[in-house]
Amino acid sequence: VSFTVKSSGGNATSPYAYGLMFEDINNSGDGGVYAELIQNRAFQGNPIFPKSTVYWHPIGSTTLALSNDSTPLSSALTSSLEVSGGNGSSVGMYNDGFWGFPAVASWEYKGSFWVKGNFNGNLSVTLQGNYSNSVYAEASVNVASKADAWTQYKYTFQPTHDAPNANNTLHFTWDAACASGPLNFNLLSLFPPTYKNRENGNRVDLMEAMDGLKPSFFRAPGGNNVEGLQPPYWWNWTNTLGPLEDRAGFPGTWGYENTDGLGLIEYMLWAQDLGMEPLLAVWSGLWLNGTSLTLEELQPYIQSALDELEFLMGDASTPWGAKREALGYGPFPIKFVEVGNEDSLSKGGPTYRAYRFKAFYDAISAAYPDITIIASFYDVDDTTGTPTYNASGDFHEYAIPQQMSSQFGYFDNYTSEHPILIGEYAVIEYDTFNKSGPEWYSGAPRALYPFWYGSVAEAIFLLGAERNSDKIIGSSYAPSFQNYNRWEWIPDLIQYDAYPGNTVLSTSYYMIQLLSNTRITENLPTTEATLGPAYWVAGRSDVTGSHILKAAVYNSTGSVPFDVNFEGVGAYANGKLTYLTAPMNASSTIGNNVVKTTTENVRADGQGKFCFSLPEYSVAVFEVTAE
Numbered sequence: 001v002s003f004t005v006k007s008s009g010g011n012a013t014s015p016y017a018y019g020l021m022f023e024d025i026n027n028s029g030d031g032g033v034y035a036e037l038i039q040n041r042a043f044q045g046n047p048i049f050p051k052s053t054v055y056w057h058p059i060g061s062t063t064l065a066l067s068n069d070s071t072p073l074s075s076a077l078t079s080s081l082e083v084s085g086g087n088g089s090s091v092g093m094y095n096d097g098f099w100g101f102p103a104v105a106s107w108e109y110k111g112s113f114w115v116k117g118n119f120n121g122n123l124s125v126t127l128q129g130n131y132s133n134s135v136y137a138e139a140s141v142n143v144a145s146k147a148d149a150w151t152q153y154k155y156t157f158q159p160t161h162d163a164p165n166a167n168n169t170l171h172f173t174w175d176a177a178c179a180s181g182p183l184n185f186n187l188l189s190l191f192p193p194t195y196k197n198r199e200n201g202n203r204v205d206l207m208e209a210m211d212g213l214k215p216s217f218f219r220a221p222g223g224n225n226v227e228g229l230q231p232p233y234w235w236n237w238t239n240t241l242g243p244l245e246d247r248a249g250f251p252g253t254w255g256y257e258n259t260d261g262l263g264l265i266e267y268m269l270w271a272q273d274l275g276m277e278p279l280l281a282v283w284s285g286l287w288l289n290g291t292s293l294t295l296e297e298l299q300p301y302i303q304s305a306l307d308e309l310e311f312l313m314g315d316a317s318t319p320w321g322a323k324r325e326a327l328g329y330g331p332f333p334i335k336f337v338e339v340g341n342e343d344s345l346s347k348g349g350p351t352y353r354a355y356r357f358k359a360f361y362d363a364i365s366a367a368y369p370d371i372t373i374i375a376s377f378y379d380v381d382d383t384t385g386t387p388t389y390n391a392s393g394d395f396h397e398y399a400i401p402q403q404m405s406s407q408f409g410y411f412d413n414y415t416s417e418h419p420i421l422i423g424e425y426a427v428i429e430y431d432t433f434n435k436s437g438p439e440w441y442s443g444a445p446r447a448l449y450p451f452w453y454g455s456v457a458e459a460i461f462l463l464g465a466e467r468n469s470d471k472i473i474g475s476s477y478a479p480s481f482q483n484y485n486r487w488e489w490i491p492d493l494i495q496y497d498a499y500p501g502n503t504v505l506s507t508s509y510y511m512i513q514l515l516s517n518t519r520i521t522e523n524l525p526t527t528e529a530t531l532g533p534a535y536w537v538a539g540r541s542d543v544t545g546s547h548i549l550k551a552a553v554y555n556s557t558g559s560v561p562f563d564v565n566f567e568g569v570g571a572y573a574n575g576k577l578t579y580l581t582a583p584m585n586a587s588s589t590i591g592n593n594v595v596k597t598t599t600e601n602v603r604a605d606g607q608g609k610f611c612f613s614l615p616e617y618s619v620a621v622f623e624v625t626a627e
């Protein structure tokens, strides 16, 4: 292909072109980014996910039982683990962790637990291997507790050596003679070092992985997880604040209880730590079982969304702002609010169009006229019969490669008046399917992990979005994470388990990283050339002063030669080409990153023309930096 990138005639692009979407799915919060290592630390539950002692096991013939306490640790944490009986010098219980524990010699771990019961002596906490019986780390905690009061104890330990895997458990043991009567335990917590050393913080390697994408917005909390499965459960932000003792937990929509350790403030700090603009999802009055609220019933929840915004942004003179200040945090400015999630896809669609969205929109825009309000599907203000709001929409695209790659021009005719969010997208199946038409369907086999030609297809879709980046706020792949041990949705951007060495950055991760790390601030048109099998977007960066071309080659018969001129770039200028390739069907797995990065210096000829080739199924960024 041969074309010239013009020096004018384009558009300023959105500063949020690439971001992150997060909801607790696939144990991406608990057992994922949230660094807590003990699973079922506080015996939380509800009629959907009943409380239990699961993930806890007796040591030394003790009996473990769930105790519904008459004097609970807190009004939120009302049940505890009762440990009774046992004899000998080593009785107690152990925890499985989130399918194991990492033992890393350079880490200092911080632990704590609450205990009630007559105990006087040392309680030992050990991190040990399941098969090797190796003790990696150990702490001895001097406990003097009483039968009628809860007391908290804290400890730290550091492994003496690394474990080769996460096949480790955390043991709490004592001499039976130290206790008289049963002991009750609650909120047993263990944290490794966290990103930026935040208390109650996030797992370092996963935060570093996200940071590698240089994301500029953070859509949270949802996805479906903001909605709740059925009345009365929804992602009620007020239950996620303050000390962990005050957080009762939430029956997540993906088959497991959420501890709510990862709460509203933690989301804001996460956004802050990675330099992302928060895009706050608020509950819209719809449950996943299809129940939606009447306009009258909706009012308290609209007020709750306003309270949430006051909590985040208000100063100390406001009731909710004062509560945030009391927790020790300054304001968290909010520029984007999304109302609900995929309200078009359920029985709640008609009520969303008829009154639910409008009710939230009117209330939020009256109180916060500068906030961009995003409807949870993208044509909400664009259909006959509904009023036109000054709102954005959220477009989700899950597709097969053939469909995704054909959508390069999808946004070409969209309006720039209400830029939309691509809040979720992913290639989720291979092209091989047995239904007519290029469309994914539920029931077809899903790809377990992102695979290369799917990632290239996503790149073409994203290049199309970047080309229209005056019409699009930005895009975020979904879901972001998958714990290998319990997942509900595949494929996902990043995989992991408790062993840090097992984290895998998928083929789509590297594709997004390449496109996101070089940002175009002004799109520029190119002279006519045939699109397909090569696709591209071109522009300039006001930040670096460079000229940029991003391209992808898909389904070609071989390498595609490019002859490119940039108006304003003279003879013999130097450019840097970076491109990614991988075997077409390949996915990255533990210890095997299939994506190869190639960089080449490309010098313009005497006419300022840059000549290079891109292989079949490749994604590239070419940058000519101002001399």
Ligand code: AHR
Pocket: 023, 025, 222, 223, 224, 225, 341, 342, 424, 478, 479, 489
């Ligand atoms: O990303 C997984 C799910 O897909 C989200 O929760 C939902 O919004 C979509 O249907």
